[in-house]
Amino acid sequence: MTRCVDLDALRPSMAADVQVVTSDGKSIAAHSFVLATASPVLERMIDRARCGWNTECTIRVLGVSSDAVFAFLRLLYASNVAPEDDETVTAHAPQLLALSHVYRVGWLKRAAEASMAARLTPEHAVDMLKLARLCDAPRLYLRCTRLAAKDFAAVELSDGWRFARRHDAALELEVLQLLEDADQRRERWARERDSREAYRQLADAMGSLEHIFSGDGCACDGAAPCRGLRLLMRHYAACGARKAGCTRCRRMLQLFRLHASVCDRTTAPDDEHPCRVPLCR
DSSP: OOOEEEOGGGOTTSOOOEEEEOTTSOEEEEOHHHHHHHOHHHHHHHHHHOSSTTOOEEEEOOSSOHHHHHHHHHHHHHTSOOGGGHHHHHHTHHHHHHHHHHTTOHHHHHHHHHHHHHTOOGGGHHHHHHHHHHTTOHHHHHHHHHHHHHOHHHHHTSHHHHHHHHHOHHHHHHHHHHHHHHHHHHHHHHHHHHHHHHHHHHHHHHHHHHHHTSTTOOOOSSOHHHHHHHHHHHHHHHOTTTTTTOHHHHHHHHHHHHHHHHOOSOOOTTSSSOOOSTTOO
């Protein structure tokens, strides 16, 4: 038995001329002008369903519960998501995402996607990943992939992952590929971070080397960069195993060579400001 719900209270000056029938047989009385203005897909459905001008027609919105359809239509009447509608969007977010994608209501699709992304949990990450792919929701898709990469142990315990492993090999392969890509990105970022740190340390050492041998002398009073470099130079000057391949001496020699390769000051004795770093010539 069908139950009729109407939206007349939202448009009291207009007579409802469309019946929206849901999957469970309920009928919602609505206004064709509002639906056609909000969605080009609904506009075409209404035009096809009508037998003539100013006549009532029936369209079907299937695949979701009648409560979700009513929430969808009520938001179309409002034309935006007000703060008081947040609870409604949260309660029906997956259905609203699917409906707004199918019926091309961009502002509602973005609101539903943002609501789902903000409240996503590992238990629903795989299910929402598939929905995001089907509904072309990149923000939600990215959130699902990041959550799966961050907490895959919890994702593995979810019903969605178990279902994918048994019945959806393509989805399982996609999730595993996303995890592999995430691991590769982390490794690349770690290498880049280590490289930046190595370049920073090398730049500090180069600056300390020039500072120590500047004409004013070093007055750092035991500061860490200069102190460590002075200790290394003392070792280099006194090391008896330098030619045998001392590791510390090799590091010091590499630093001297690097300085010499980039130094733009001549080391001629008669130059006004010769470079004082040893072995620069």
